[in-house]
């Protein structure tokens with residue numbers, strides 16, 4: 001499963017390209033199976049509030065984080081959401097993606113998913 005948050009559609013676009021099971025994060029969502037978290041980056045390199053709230057109840061089964069961002073925000077802030085989640089919760093960073101990314105990003109996500117998520121379910 002991939003749990004995702006998307007505000008302007010980039011993450012949603014990518015998730016649909018992947019053709020893997022996915023669910024959009026909402027406030028009452030609890031996942032009881034291994035999943036990857038896919039988030040955008042907000043503010044100045046921040047984790048979106050809806051993702052922060054989701055993680056409070058869903059760290060246990062989260063096996064990796066993918067972030068989309070925009071490198072115009074500068075190296076220090078590009079996809080910093082993924083770094084913050086990694087530092088706070090010890091969740092591995094799978095990919096940092098520029099906006100909608102490229103096929104090589106999608107292939108890397110699918111590869112990680114097959115190795116880490118698929119084998120656990």
Ligand SMILES: Cc1cc2nc3c(=O)[nH]c(=O)nc-3n(C[C@H](O)[C@H](O)[C@H](O)COP(=O)(O)O)c2cc1C
Nearest residue numbers: 006007008009010011040041044045069070078079
């Ligand atoms: C208000 C705002 C702040 C943003 N801040 C950052 C940032 O600090 N770092 C970054 O890498 N991207 C930043 N972005 C870019 C988004 O994370 C990026 O466009 C992402 O692809 C959006 O995903 P979505 O279309 O699924 O919402 C920001 C975008 C907006 C609108």
